[in-house]
Amino acid sequence: MEKLIIQGQNPLNGEIKISGAKNAALPILAASLLSNAPIQISNIPHLQDVTTIVSLLGQMSVRITLDERSNIEVDAGRLDSFHAPYELVRTMRASVLVLGPLLSRFGEAEVSLPGGCAIGTRPVDQHLKGMQAMGADIRIENGYIRAKAKRLQGATIVMDIVTVTGTENIMMAAVLAKGQTIIHNAAREPEVEDLANFLNALGAKISGAGTSTITIDGIDELGGGRYHVMPDRIETGTYLAATVITRGKIKLKNTRPDLLESVLLKLEETGALIDTGTDWISLDMKGNRPRAVNISTAPYPAFPTDMQAQMMAVNAVAEGTGVITETVFENRFMHVQELQRMGASIALKGNTAICSGTDKLHGAPVMATDLRASASLVLAGLAAQGETTIDRIYHIDRGYECIEEKLTQLGARIHRLPSDTKE
Numbered sequence: 001m002e003k004l005i006i007q008g009q010n011p012l013n014g015e016i017k018i019s020g021a022k023n024a025a026l027p028i029l030a031a032s033l034l035s036n037a038p039i040q041i042s043n044i045p046h047l048q049d050v051t052t053i054v055s056l057l058g059q060m061s062v063r064i065t066l067d068e069r070s071n072i073e074v075d076a077g078r079l080d081s082f083h084a085p086y087e088l089v090r091t092m093r094a095s096v097l098v099l100g101p102l103l104s105r106f107g108e109a110e111v112s113l114p115g116g117c118a119i120g121t122r123p124v125d126q127h128l129k130g131m132q133a134m135g136a137d138i139r140i141e142n143g144y145i146r147a148k149a150k151r152l153q154g155a156t157i158v159m160d161i162v163t164v165t166g167t168e169n170i171m172m173a174a175v176l177a178k179g180q181t182i183i184h185n186a187a188r189e190p191e192v193e194d195l196a197n198f199l200n201a202l203g204a205k206i207s208g209a210g211t212s213t214i215t216i217d218g219i220d221e222l223g224g225g226r227y228h229v230m231p232d233r234i235e236t237g238t239y240l241a242a243t244v245i246t247r248g249k250i251k252l253k254n255t256r257p258d259l260l261e262s263v264l265l266k267l268e269e270t271g272a273l274i275d276t277g278t279d280w281i282s283l284d285m286k287g288n289r290p291r292a293v294n295i296s297t298a299p300y301p302a303f304p305t306d307m308q309a310q311m312m313a314v315n316a317v318a319e320g321t322g323v324i325t326e327t328v329f330e331n332r333f334m335h336v337q338e339l340q341r342m343g344a345s346i347a348l349k350g351n352t353a354i355c356s357g358t359d360k361l362h363g364a365p366v367m368a369t370d371l372r373a374s375a376s377l378v379l380a381g382l383a384a385q386g387e388t389t390i391d392r393i394y395h396i397d398r399g400y401e402c403i404e405e406k407l408t409q410l411g412a413r414i415h416r417l418p419s420d421t422k423e
């Protein structure tokens, strides 16, 4: 398995561009199943998860053309399968996002249940409940969700909990339904809004995305069009946190500060000087050690769970004690044990982590367990004294485009060891 090797204690310094958002690109690619006309999408990040959804669409005979400049053309005019197999869904839970579009356009879908996951049980009951309210007949058979509907009917749906992909799946299902659908207690994440903007660009009638009530007026068919995916707010936050932890100075371009206000405020609390323009963010630590911060994760616009692990690494080297409470996923502290192996002092009590900052982490061999946990280990490695080796790095390729290249450009000493190389 490939590994990342990092020689720590080099402050990051310089400028990089932020890629398109993984969690917007995935639902947008799934949503292209709703249209039978060609669609051009730009700012698609080169990521393993994108490759997975492209393979899934390819298996359904969707015609896909990619170029190296992050553009993709999708044509779902001639689909010959409504089946999302276990082999692909188990590698990426977001594959369940094809359920709503398939059911809405073709009246039929067979999608594997995603199964367990490193960060929690992550059921899809809310997705199914919403589609059942719209008249779908849904059965769980042999590990598959088998859904059928002559034509989905608009409905008023109150989500029991705030779910991002649940909201997206129901919103996509409602696009070609008969009549009006209202989703109450919808997720307000910017990626939900980006998906709605994409669908509206193809002719859908969605209003209220980005708020907790979304209204979708069903139409008979969607056309083609062009769309530019929003920037990745979590990639943005990760590079900012990496600069805080290494006491460096950075400018991030092709991003949007308005997408991560809660994160910028926390980073300012660590002592970072932050400046922003419409599409850039700069951060300067002036060489100072960060101060520890208290964080409670929650749905947008509160502090994102996808930035929790990275901030744990920051707290590990910060001055003072920081308390982090994870309220979105029940098991998202897998990085804690690995950070402890690098010298972090973190006590776990249920869903709360109390971290007393130490002024020195030391390099160690560590293991990535999920995407954001891997990012936190990279950050810790950048700050640590000596060499850190991160194993199971395939997790990071799911969500960070060209991470070694970008970090190297910023002055980090990081390289990848191919699978069977002996150290």
Ligand code: EPU
Binding pocket: 023, 026, 093, 094, 120, 121, 122, 123, 124, 125, 126, 127, 161, 162, 163, 164, 165, 166, 187, 191, 305, 306, 328, 329, 330, 371, 372, 399
């Ligand atoms: N939940 C249910 N029932 C459902 C759906 C969700 O109980 O039917 C629970 C989950 O178990 C969890 C909570 O609701 O405890 C919130 O989960 P949500 O459904 O919002 O998560 P998701 O849609 O599966 C997306 C992102 C995640 C991100 C979360 C939270 C995508 C493709 N994934 O997941 O991204 O952590 O929202 O913001 O959009 C990542 O990028 O590293 C990542 C994990």
